[in-house]
Amino acid sequence: MTVIESKVTLKRPVAEVYTFLADCNNHEQLMPENVSGWSSTRDEARFTIQNMASLALKVESRMENREVVFVPSERAPFDVTLRWQVQPDGEYQTQARLTIEAELNMMMKMVAAKPLQKLADFQVEKLRAVLG
Structure with a gap:
């Protein structure tokens, strides 16, 4: 199991971030930007x-004001779980952490680990830009 993490502190209450x-x-x-065809x-x-x-x-799964877990709903190139966790850091501040857990063989790990880390870092920085 390959585990990739990135975290950020936001100046927003935990309920708002969650x-x-x-x-x-x-x-x-x-x-x-390299993501297209979004529908949700x-x-x-x-x-x-x-x-x-x-x-x-x-x-x-969703655990109110604590965690949201995403998994593939269709066949994916590899098993992956994206886990967003939030916890209060004072009254008006929140720690948010994105953890990507991926089942990668050695070959896939060599190819995918760096882009997955880049994605995790990008997403937490975008979260900071959107929510501050």
Whole structure:
């Protein structure tokens, strides 16, 4: 199992950050430019990563003001879980962490680990830009 993490501190209450992350419709704002064909509902998102693959992710679980877990809703190139965790850091500040857990063989790890880390870092920075 390959585990990739990135985290950020936001000047927003935990409930506000959780509410944003719990809705798949908001995640389009966190995607890099090489993502296209976005369609989503509150519980599922479909998109294409340029020159790579089409993905469909769904919310597997939500724990209010704590965690939102996304898993593939269709066959994916490898098993992957995206886990957003939030926790209060004072009254008006929140720590948000994105963890990507991927089942990668050695060959896939060599190819995919760096882009997955880049994606995680990009998404937390976009979250900071959107929510501050």
